[in-house]
Amino acid sequence: MPEDDVWKPTKKHYMDPNNLIALVNDNDEICGYAPKSEVHTGGLLHRAFSIQVIHPQKGFLLQKRAGTKYHSPGLITNTCCSHLPIGFTMEEIIHIRLLEEMGFDCQLSYVDSFRYKAQFGNGLTENEIDHVYVGIWEGIPVINPEEADEYLWIMPDEVKRLIADYPERFTVWFPMVFEKIRSRTI
Secondary structure (H helix, E strand, C coil): HHHHHHHCHHHHHHHHCCCCCEECCCCCCCCEEEEEEHHHHCCCCCCEEEEEEEECCCEEEEEEEEECCCCCCCCCCCCCCCCCEEECCCCHHHHHHHHHHHHHCCCCEEEEEEEEEEECCCCEEEEEEEEEEEEEEECCCCCCCCCCCEEEECCCCHHHHHHCHHHHCCCCHHHHHHHHHHHHHH
């Protein structure tokens, strides 16, 4: 089958809690796919990504997750994050999700990855190898209200202070993303 004829899931497909996302082994090799809902209820190790966009004068672009999100609603986090759905490469999905969540796209560079596991009060578990990307952008985001309630630009020193003073206001993965970006870019 020619590359052009390969089936690509639609946004509706990968936003569905029953969509298939990449499961990985301890070496971050894809070893299968499972519905997102099963991955999170079963605490299965899977591949995710976190994008941090930086404005040269305004600092880090953060979002407050929509109050309707299935976990970590209303918490502050990096610019964009999601999982690797079946039928996409990381290079494709990072740009698609950035555009869908924040209303823009920009050049993104891979920084590093890390593994974490966190249980949430609603019975869900994130058990991820999170791939971190960074981009430089100077525009005005147009946030998707299904993804984020608000956004803000904030300088790195202030981010560091707020994480230390108010850790409960941030997603569990954001401090790890912040340190990966900060140690490589600032």
